[in-house]
Amino acid sequence: MFYAFQVDDDSYLIAYNDTVHKHGLITSMLGLELTVDGRHFRDGVMRVKCLASISPVLWSGDKESVLQRRRGIIDNREAMLLVHGSAMRMHPLDTTLRTWRLLASVTALIKICQLILSTKLT
Template structure:
């Protein structure tokens, strides 16, 4: 290629670049989407696509969910709106328009990345896009449940408990606390994979296992708590279990145990609370 041809080619490259830059500055620009980061299953989701056309004329607005076209708006088409059902995600045509996309109701499968692509008519044929992610959440209807507990423990006993969350999506994250101190040791925590239910809901399980020591008891009682958290902190529930320390002399003596309950109002209240915690965990009250 001659030097003249090289200069001519370079000229066209520079000209094209300048032309595209000017078109973007004077025409379609500033495409920005507003997508709710989190929605509850069954709610209505309002997604917004804002843009500046300046001197351009709108050709189309297209919404994509995870790279699949979900909705398009073309002002010159008849009708101007057209939508597709993707992963049970449905578009409400009555309230959607050239800048707003309304989904009702959202399901767990509505979670994903939503992209708005705006195109201008001739002569610019400019196109710009923006995207954001929406996560659909299902919050538990039930508190976490503690199982495996006994009414009383003595020093040296093994305590083995299980905490079960209510059904949720995403899966609940469980934490154990002993006397308001979070259990961090992996030797005391027994982790299980979450159980997946129909329609994608999940149940979490977390075990707690340790040897009961004197330091665990405060004023003769110990408080064990399980907290279930759905991330982000949209929902939090807890369930407390209070267990009563049992001295060696009272292991097999029911009457003595009853005397201890009657002789101390505070101890009596702790034992009664322990019974209530167990009954509540078993859905008996």
């Protein structure tokens, strides 16, 4: 059976400081840390999905401005990560190594999400 896990507890999340770029783009990062076991894998594969939503800024300072939706703008971006492993043969000493591998993979996924979100939305 496939185990679906949705992060609804902030204890799994690692908050990082936002990065403000010179042209006003703000890059936000959020890390994910959890211990995996056999129920997270299906046929030796674990899927991690990252979904990011972009909201327009309606007010800036004291000036009010309304942004209209333009054709071609994508509101949601998502990336998928496949983690291959052998969940049936997990050894207690192997768990730490697998956790580090997962963290490295999730870090790579976060970077991919950042690249996707920083592309021009036109």
